[in-house]
Amino acid sequence: MEGGVGLNHVMTERKPLIEVNDLKTYYPIKKGIFSKTVGHVKAVDGVSFSIYPGETLGLVGESGCGKSTIGRTLIRLEQPTNGQIVFDGHDLTSTSNKNLVSMRKNFQIIFQDPYSSLNPKQRVKDILAEPLLVHHIVEPSQVSKRIDELMDMVGLPRQSKNRYAHEFSGGQRQRIGIARALSLNPKLIICDEPVSALDVSIQAQILNLLKDLQEQLDLTYLFIAHGLGAVKYISDRIAVMYLGEIVEIGNTKDVISNPKHPYTKALLNAYPIPNPHLRDKKRVFIQGDVPSPANPPQGCRFHTRCPIATQTCREGKPELEGYSHKAACFAVES
Numbered sequence: 001m002e003g004g005v006g007l008n009h010v011m012t013e014r015k016p017l018i019e020v021n022d023l024k025t026y027y028p029i030k031k032g033i034f035s036k037t038v039g040h041v042k043a044v045d046g047v048s049f050s051i052y053p054g055e056t057l058g059l060v061g062e063s064g065c066g067k068s069t070i071g072r073t074l075i076r077l078e079q080p081t082n083g084q085i086v087f088d089g090h091d092l093t094s095t096s097n098k099n100l101v102s103m104r105k106n107f108q109i110i111f112q113d114p115y116s117s118l119n120p121k122q123r124v125k126d127i128l129a130e131p132l133l134v135h136h137i138v139e140p141s142q143v144s145k146r147i148d149e150l151m152d153m154v155g156l157p158r159q160s161k162n163r164y165a166h167e168f169s170g171g172q173r174q175r176i177g178i179a180r181a182l183s184l185n186p187k188l189i190i191c192d193e194p195v196s197a198l199d200v201s202i203q204a205q206i207l208n209l210l211k212d213l214q215e216q217l218d219l220t221y222l223f224i225a226h227g228l229g230a231v232k233y234i235s236d237r238i239a240v241m242y243l244g245e246i247v248e249i250g251n252t253k254d255v256i257s258n259p260k261h262p263y264t265k266a267l268l269n270a271y272p273i274p275n276p277h278l279r280d281k282k283r284v285f286i287q288g289d290v291p292s293p294a295n296p297p298q299g300c301r302f303h304t305r306c307p308i309a310t311q312t313c314r315e316g317k318p319e320l321e322g323y324s325h326k327a328a329c330f331a332v333e334s
Helices: 007-013 067-074 097-106 124-134 140-153 158-162 170-182 200-217 228-234 252-257 262-269 311-315
Strands: 018-031 036-051 056-060 082-087 107-110 188-192 220-225 237-242 245-251
Touching (some): 018 067, 036 067, 056 067, 056 228, 067 082, 067 220, 107 170, 124 140, 124 158, 140 158, 140 170, 170 200, 200 228, 220 228, 228 252, 237 262, 245 252
Parallel strands (some): 056 220, 056 237, 107 188
Antiparallel strands (some): 237 245
């Protein structure tokens, strides 16, 4: 799956598993004794993309750009303010809560912190049994067998299912989180920075596990991260996000080898170069902090930090344009 292998075939022969159209997720800012709404934090502001069956879309950007909010909104852990989410032909934005419960088994999430996402009062076997029983995936008499299968899938010894979460290492706890996500046989898994809290050597193990499981079970991933290393390794396509918007999206190889947006180039410049002969190459870094999503800049949102910004960038808003490799930048469009 690395580097977008087979992506063109996927996109031309199959329909998207999930389609996102002009998605917005705002959070109200309230002040005063009457909690009057005085503004909104625009965490996700008009995002559109598709994910195809069996592929991995990597979503990358700085902390606070809205990546995790997108993931949580896609599976309705957060309520969208506007826009449309179509999953496997069903409009999730207009689905009733009753129908949403029955559909949740089709999409699951792996959280960033494997410790806080697991109930410390439950043994592993209870953590894995709960979704199986709630969604009636297997008969009660078959729950123990299914738990053993899940432990095998993620590379944990079966006898450890009787232990509590705090008795495992960070990497082992994340494997438990992966097993829980797999328990319902989902079609889509949101990987919300699943390796950022782990040691580098353990990160590689978890990434390889996710790739192996995807191949075995025909899974579809939205892989969220703020570092390009993991995203480059596991993703077929990459979407680069800045301040609530996607500024570039395309095949992994194209985005990495030929970035179009200045922000994508800055992210790549921040990535360490392992080849010492290339380290003297001039590299341009962006300055300053990300503006507040409660009061984003007019025009191109990146113009306050962009080294090539012009007056046009300050006044007009570039659209995400292109064919298979799209970027929202006036310099690219011209």
